[in-house]
Amino acid sequence: MRPAEMVYNKEKGLDEFIDFAREEKGLDLSVYRSTFVNRRLLVRMSYCKADAVSDYIYVLKNNPPEWDNFLRSLSINVSEFFRDKDVFNFFYNNCLKEIIRSKESKNHRMINFWSAGCSYGEEPYTLAIMLLESLKERSKFIPRVLATDADTQALSVAKEGMFKEGAVKNVSSSLLRRYFTRTSFGKWSVNDSVKRIVLFKKHNLFDKPLFNYMDAVFCRNVRIYFDKKKAQHVLMHIHSSLRKGGYLVLGKVETVPVFLEKYFVVIEKCYKIFQKK
Ligand SMILES: C[S@@+](CC[C@H](N)C(=O)[O-])C[C@H]1O[C@@H](n2cnc3c(N)ncnc32)[C@H](O)[C@@H]1O
Known part of the structure; x- marks a missing residue:
């Protein structure tokens, strides 16, 4: 023993x-x-x-x-496409549809998402696929996914957009056909139609955000690396990057600090989805 x-x-x-x-x-x-x-x-x-x-x-x-x-x-550092599929399903059906409705009514064309702590790119490419799927017949929209990480090596792998079988196990066969190409080495390469709308940049979340007027920020499985004070700092940076009514998605494993409810409305408790007041 x-x-x-x-x-x-x-x-x-x-x-x-x-x-x-x-x-x-x-x-x-x-x-x-x-x-x-x-x-x-x-x-x-x-x-x-x-x-x-x-x-x-x-x-x-x-x-x-x-x-x-x-x-x-715990394998928290291993990402995959549509990681925690139910979070994406909820976001797609409730938040993304609302974003599109609101943009249509105001005649706004840009939709901006930020994947903060994007690792090897699975999350921002998933968001890009989700946007392309929902905007199919609405060509007037210009979707953009900004993807940042502090890890330069992860970013250069992400830009290549080449993934092993395990990373795409949650992707349906129809989405695989539409947005990926199987390479001769048994990997899956993300198609240019997806790559075109994702912009990768090096950024430390402790620094001022690079973007503003974001419609949604996904910051899942990242905050857990920080202590309480730093986590609060990062969340306030993200808050300032969102437009009013923009969404923050923290995902299943993050806990929610009490101060957050001063700045955000809770949309879904289990998936930790919030809307900026
Ligand atoms: C577990 S991965 C999360 C990947 C993705 N968000 C997901 O949920 O699948 C955590 C990422 O956070 C990044 N990270 C950690 N500290 C950071 C910081 N201070 N600024 C920016 N990125 C950071 C790491 O480099 C790593 O790629």
Whole structure:
């Protein structure tokens, strides 16, 4: 038996850890199966030679890179097209349709989305596909997806738009046919019609936003890397980049800081979708 397993009180320890993740890191672990979180926690505790959860929390507080190791062990850093499909379905049916209706009534042509912390590009390309699908017969619209990340290497991979089978597993066969080309190396290449509307830029979320008047900002699985104060800073930057009535999508695993409700109306609690007041 490994040391971590000897003194680890499963339920008590897990609850303590879930509270820590929620309060200190803005990560809602309740969306995962508890056995899954428990296994990952035990592995990381054992690796760090922490006998009790409180010891592991001490390690996390004093050695920030270990939080990244824990997130990696949950595969939070691995993205994919239509990640959490239900979030996209909700957004498509409720928010995007409302955005288009409102633009049509005001005769506005631009639709601007921002994927903040876009990683290797799966999220912004998904948004671009969603826009192309919903605007099919409305050629007067000009859709644009701005995609930023602090990681230069991730951005250069993203610009290439080449993805392994696993990244497109949630993409329906009709969308695959319309927006991707299968390469001779068994990868999927994003078509130019999609690439054309995505603009990649290097940007650190702690810096002033590069854009304003955004109709929607997706910032999923990013805030959990920051401590409370920095997370608040980032959210206020995003708030300033949105137009009034624009949407903020934080996704399933983020927790919602209380101050947010001063600036946003809650549209969907579970997917953490908000609208700027
Ligand atoms: C887990 S990925 C999220 C990808 C995508 N949003 C998703 O949900 O699938 C987190 C991304 O946040 C980026 N990131 C972390 N800190 C950042 C910062 N301060 N500014 C900009 N991007 C940051 C990382 O480089 C990484 O690509």
